[in-house]
Amino acid sequence: MRRQWLVLLLSLTAVALALVAVRYSPRPSLSESVPLSTVVRDREGRLLRLTLASDQRYRLWVPLSEISPSLVEAVMLQEDAWFRWHAGVNPVSLVRGAWSTYASGEARIGGSTLTMQLARLRWRLQTRDVRGKLVQIARAVQLELCYSKDEILEAYLNLAPYGGNIEGVGAASLIYYRKPSDRLTLPEALALAVLPQAPSRRGRLTARDDDAFYIGSGLEAARARLYARWRERHPEDAAEDALLKLPLRLHSARELPFRAPHLVDRVLAERAWHPHDGPELKTTLDTRLQRLLEERVRNHLQRERSRGLRNASAILIDTRDMGVRALVGSADYFDAGIQGQVNGADAKRSPGSTLKPFIYALALDQGVLHPASVLRDVPSAFGPYTPENFDGRFMGPVTATEALVRSRNIPAVGVAAQLKQPSFYDFLRRAGVRDLASQNHYGLALVLGGGEVTMEELARMYAMLGNDGRLRALRWRDGDPQEEGARLLSAEAAFVTRDMLRQNPRPDAGSQSASRPLPVAWKTGTSWAFRDAWSAGLVGPYVLVVWLGNFDGSSNPALVGVEAAAPLFFDIVDGLQAARVDLAEPVRQWPLNLKRVEICRASGDLPNAWCPQRGMTWFIPGKSPIRISTVHRAIAIDIASGRPACGPFDPRSMRNEVFEFWPSDLARVFVQAGIPRRRPPPGHDCAGSQDWLGSPPSITSPYRATRYTMRLSHPEQVALNLAATVDADVSRLYWFVGNTFLGSAEPGTALAWTPDRTGHFRLSVVDDHGRSDEREIEVAVVQ
Template identity: 30%
Template sequence: MRFVKRRYNKVLLNAFYAVAGSFLLFLLLNWILPLPDRIEYSTIITDDKGEVIHAFLTHDQQWRMKTELGEISPLLRKTIVEKEDKYFYYHLGINPFAVCRAFGRNILLHRRTSGASTITMQVARALEPKQRTYWSKIREMFRALQLEWKYSKTEILQIYLNVVPYGGNIQGVKSASILYFKKNPDHLSLAEITALSIIPNRPSSLVIGRNNDLIVQQRNKWLQRWAREKVFTEKEIADALAEPLTATRGTVPSLVPQLAQKLKKRGGPIVHSTVQLNTQLKLEKLIKDYSRTLALKNIRNAAVIVLDNQTHRVVSYVGSADFHDSADGGQVNGAAAIRQPGSTLKPLLYGLCIDEGLLTPKRMITDVPINYDGYAPENYDRRFNGYVTMEYALGHSLNIPAVKSLKALGKDRLIRKLTECDFRQVDRDRKKLGLSMILGGCGATLEELTGLYSIFANEGKYIRPRYAQDDSSGKEVKVLSPAATFMINETLSKVNRPDFPLNWESTVHLPKIAWKTGTSYGRRDAWSIGYNKRYTVGIWVGNFSGLGIPELSGANVATPLLFTVFNTIDYDDDASWFSKPRDCDVRMVCSETGLPPADFCTHLVTDYFIPLVSTAKKCDNREEVFVSADEKMAYCRICLPPAGYKKKWYTVIPPEMKEYYDANHITYQSIPPHNPMCERVFREGAPVVTSPANGSEYLINRKDPEPLLLRCRVSNDVSKVFWYINDKFYKSGEAGSREFFVPDEGPVKISCTDDKGRNRNVWIRVRYVNL
């Protein structure tokens, strides 16, 4: 008995050592020979509902689309397991009974009559293809053990469904499902799954679309076998047997091509975009048709982005009018191209000025010629309007008030806000940008501008647009206050503007929107960006070649398309408009200045303002002046005579407005000349020299020198000015008159003194050249 017991214990111990040794050997080999399980999948792009809308070949030119776990339906799982390996969930990658059976049959019949490959072993073979030998089979078994050690059964089944061959360059059930049946794997029927399951055994002879009758014959054999084994119900089998097979190999969807290229750079086998396919297809057709009408004017392309303001998802992305139009650069992504933004940055500028207390909608700005160190902007129509309100300047997209507002705000503040809103080119060029950036002298994309305008629908907060459903940057930046945002919304939603489309049909059933247009220098780019509570829509129209077209403008070309897009995506929507926020209030202001009224103000209007932020300075456009009885002479308190004078109110006219009135022959009441006998020295209100520009260098033709213009702006109380060149008296003239002189070469000092002794100096440099 003891002998038997000792022998039994020894056998157990040897068995334990054998198992332990085998396990340690497996771990060693697993470390030495790692599993080659890195699989390159085709990048696929889906819409917001998970349907494939674009896919890319792998580097080895295979369609190998990854099937996600959620796409492996219970029916697909059950059918594949029953067909390929019914004991899949009960073995460790190798089915020993199947191995013994196959080995015995092969020995007895001297040929291979049946295989013993499990699903796991088939995965191993697909990951590391080898010639079918006994040594390859042993290696395959080892790899199967590695797979079982590393992955769960569900994951192994998923890998199998991703690498199983279906003939040609099609691998994986998802690729086959989309190419043959135009649907995702979780939508396949029992008949379709069974048909696909038999192809990997004979992928070269069972080709869907070429051998459908043979495939149906083999499919039905398996269905009848499962009927006998009661794997599926009688009704399921009957429906599958009756289902015809009419499938042929189709093409992989190639929709939203520019966005697909953009999302592919994110990496990963599957990118779930935020695109709403129905909306996308409607807009693609609309834009293609619209571009055809513009082709007669030699305007050949357009790009559109639609952003959902609640979810911040991009629901439509059209990069060009026709991606397949190679003649006009259809494959260029116009939505991501860096271009001049024209006047589209003005709403942000005025919003920032409101938050700084510099402006309110009714605040007056002078729209007259200006010159900042040689930079002299002009309006779109090359005209000047004198006094204009901020809302008029924005609604009519006047350039000069915008440049003056940027000068007052400071360009660095605008650049900082644009950088916070992901304007990459602005950030790169921040040191080179000047005042011209507000008129389009910088680089921006349609993506950036559409994201920027969404702040007006989100109480001044910038939330980075989402192009993929898993975007989780979460970037949120407060750009403007809700009050400033509301004031801009009220201004941009007015329809009595020059950029309102003349085609009334485009406004039928149009939801209420706010919008802003822009046209770049040289008429190369036309912009129109609009928004309401639901959507922000960005439009670019032009030529990818950069060709300027005289008829190209945001108002005439881009805005009609904007209105049509809104009619398509938000037809006849009567949703509520933006309401006045708590930090915004209403007050009465002087209609002539937009400032809180003084005692002398008689014409008042209502205006929005931000309490404790907007200026509380009262209107100061009237000045009480002591004048002689005949109103031909003015006195100050120093030279005021004991009698023979009276008080009179005069409108304060800045020098730039006085020059504008004189140039346009607009009458105004001037303050009489000051008492010439007065010895008071005036310090404020010195002349402003507008020509020549301070700090500039002038090149003059040595053979035919042209004189330089001397010109200045003076206050309303000045009637005469005196010019000095290099501290030597040159000439005197009436206020507003033009004088000319030929300077010497080198540095030149120019001085202008008015009849009250106030002086202004400028310096220029002159070089004579042979032209």
């Protein structure tokens, strides 16, 4: 007998140990491998989108601690009042359910506990027959052995059906009430507590005259019965009686927001890069600014529809943290006619002239120019490349600031040709422009939009100007780290470039919309064949870039940056001001190594004694070019004859008059344009009458770094024209190849030369004042 008791005790101990082992052994979480939806919010927590899980259901997993205690208690009161005390099965409930269903013929009652219901949901069990019910009971016991009561309760609340394809209190609370499940009121919690018993029937919403949806009569009656039981437990909640009589407003899944679709699509597509993120994605987007951009884009295209403008993109970035505050990838995400689901901000397009500011910024850093440097806007050739201006005209001498603001092509190409390290191509590579071909593929045409960039890449570069020359990554998610960034430009060059761009007047400068001027550093761009119209710039702490065009690349003469994109750009700027967005300039790096210096306006150089008009410009000590202006020079004039006088100056018979000594190419443009200039009179170049050196000649033909070919059958066809621009005081040019004299020519006249052999040649030109220039060329032979 004693032995039998010992065996029984050992058996019970073994069973107990087995149960403990099962209870505390490692087991998968009940949320594991459950497909979940993703909640995407803006930086203020506003809902942008709730996605479907992979099984096409709305489902979020919410920890029990983040679910309203009222909802948790109401669910147990409605579904399983003895949940905390049974072992997964409540025999009393089972007997009562079996009697009601099979014996008495009354209403069909399942008698399932919360654990049994979780088992049915987790393993997709069919429990309408006895065999299915037995499997459900076994699974419920298994759950109780392996998981705690809180884990089971949490899993049930997250898997329970709440109508249609909505599962779990997290998704139901967000869809029906637009709030998280820990902020539910008692009337809302009670409605959710009774919904899982008949989600398809009770979940039907009733429409009222105001087009709002409210709970139906079935759900309302079930909630009232549950509230009566609630009041028995909580007599102190008498104040809730009035609230339970009010109609309960609900939303439907069809009303879920679908905001900023291109940005949301992007952050969702990048989720694979962040596998440890939870079900919520908080972006850097600002819903208020997103709506502003969408509205302005839509209104602008409505106004311009008669001109064939149908699509546009825009992006707004806060340079302080590089967060993308708004993104309009297309004019209408749902318009297949314009391929609206394409994200125009990530599409490679020709940038036109929007890259020119960075050419001038590099030139500032490399000492090529300062803002008031005078550049040549004259017919020019750079090797075989002969660029033209957009308007087909030439302005002659223009300051660097004017050339940038007026988007003159020839000065920009000339500046780019003088860049050393980095070249403009190298700069774009360092700035993160992807998929560039080789440098030789573009040549200097890269300056005028020969390559392609995305709107995001362009916005990053403009943000670099706002961040004192540091290139920083765009931030799409609120949790993305803020980078210090790599320095591609000096803070001084970035500051001066911004200041130059601020001189660009808005296209509607005289209109009422510009009555409250705001300093905006901006630039337009137009691609070849009128395929893309751009406007990009800095507005206080923000970078704004807009694009108009067609995703299929078709052209439209209306796609001109200043006419199509600039009005939209400033429409958005005005909208930001009207919305009282903080557009104060952010804190910049200061002090900078900058000085204000006096210059002669005509030449951009330091003024000499005869410069009549002077101005001020920014100057980077140690970098900016510095020399004395030689455009204005005094010539001694004989008082009696009015002709230049040679010899020592005698104030009794001579007077000094100031004349302008422009290089020959600029002087020719003045004549062609009919612009009068006080040119030096004939005979002004008396020997010894000048005590300074003017500008040396500059060879314009043959082209630098160019190979010329001659055919054996027609060697006479390789005749080259030798030409150079010269100072106004020059009357004769002398050409040499090596030490051999080739001949002389007057300024503005080319000298023909035919090489007598192939190979490398060193050509030089000397003016009649002894100033010179030279270059090397190569002549090859072909059959």
